[in-house]
Amino acid sequence: MNATTSTLNLLAALTYAGRGWRPFRLAPRAKVPLKGSHGFKDATTDTATIRTWWDEEPRANVGIATGELSNIVVIESDPRNGGDETLRDLEAEHGDLPETVRALSGRQDGGTHYYFRHPGFYIKSGADRLGPGLDVKADGAYVVAPPSIHPKTGKEYEWDAGAHPADVPLADLPDWMLARLTETKTGPASTSETDDWTIPEGQRNAGLLSIAGRLRRQAFNEEEIAGLLLVTNRHRCVPPLPEVKSSASP
Structure with a gap:
């Protein structure tokens, strides 16, 4: 050099x-x-x-x-x-x-x-x-x-x-790429579930709250949880909720 x-x-x-x-x-x-x-x-x-x-x-x-x-x-x-x-x-x-x-x-x-x-x-x-x-x-x-x-x-x-x-x-990272990069943290816990899992209407709040609890147990902070829930709502909830909540109450 x-x-x-x-x-x-x-x-x-x-x-x-x-x-x-x-x-x-x-x-x-x-x-x-x-x-x-x-x-x-x-x-x-x-x-x-x-x-x-x-x-x-x-x-x-x-x-x-x-x-x-x-x-x-x-x-x-x-x-x-x-x-x-x-x-x-x-x-x-x-x-x-x-x-x-x-x-x-x-x-x-x-x-x-x-x-x-x-x-x-x-x-x-x-x-x-x-x-x-x-x-x-x-x-x-x-x-x-x-x-x-x-x-x-x-x-x-x-x-x-x-x-x-x-x-x-x-x-910005494309939405599909961001979803791929976060789905291992927000996806289903069971390996028997498929990669195209969704959260149907009527189960969306409960599903997102369950994911939020899992992320807290993995030591994610509130900002990280909110971001991951946003991606999950956008790509996995059918249809997506108008607003994602990461708090313990629906």
């Missing part, structure tokens, strides 16, 4: 901080946190801290904490594991993804990172959460950001042409 690239990494980290995205240091030419650091738990928007970090290690790659910390959710499509095919199938079923910020992996094989606005309540991170090859970087996770250097290819991560964060606003 030359001096110019090192400067670009610092400038990128400062730019992300200016957007409210919280950067932190990854090891040089790596996807893992810098040795001796605390990974995304160190992530900050404090410019003095960021400048000090890259003064100490100019070669550091740039990570961004995802989830509520930076108000972003990133969907990573890994073509090696079928991500592009999975995404095509999902778009055929639900329609094209909205225009949003996109980055290209430094692996140079078509891997794409789709940046969305965080919905304001807990979204679980994990591999293959939307299907094979579609990983979710949300709460408790991070993403490798441009212009970091890929450890295997030596190539830079870069913003997709026409989808740079300076040119394109973050889109």
Whole structure:
């Protein structure tokens, strides 16, 4: 990595901080946190801290904490594991993804990172959460950001042409995607029930209250519960209630 690239990494980290995205240091030419650091738990928007970090290690790659910390959710499509095919199938079923910020992996094989606005309540991170090859970087996770250097290819991560964060606003997660990302928390407890479960008229209040109680036992806070109930009402109640209540009374 030359001096110019090192400067670009610092400038990128400062730019992300200016957007409210919280950067932190990854090891040089790596996807893992810098040795001796605390990974995304160190992530900050404090410019003095960021400048000090890259003064100490100019070669550091740039990570961004995802989830509520930076108000972003990133969907990573890994073509090696079928991500592009999975995404095509999902778009055929639900329609094209909205225009949003996109980055290209430094692996140079078509891997794409789709940046969305965080919905304001807990979204679980994990591999293959939307299907094979579609990983979710949300709460408790991070993403490798441009212009970091890929450890295997030596190539830079870069913003997709026409989808740079300076040119394109973050889109909201599509409703169908948000439903998929929350249904493991709000769906039926029994594995014998099907994925197309619904809550019929006459059982909607009781059903939502039951889900709210289950979420409280899992230590979700009231804001998270309200958001999850909103999604459940919209996609599972037939017909949806005009207003979702997360309190203990119907």
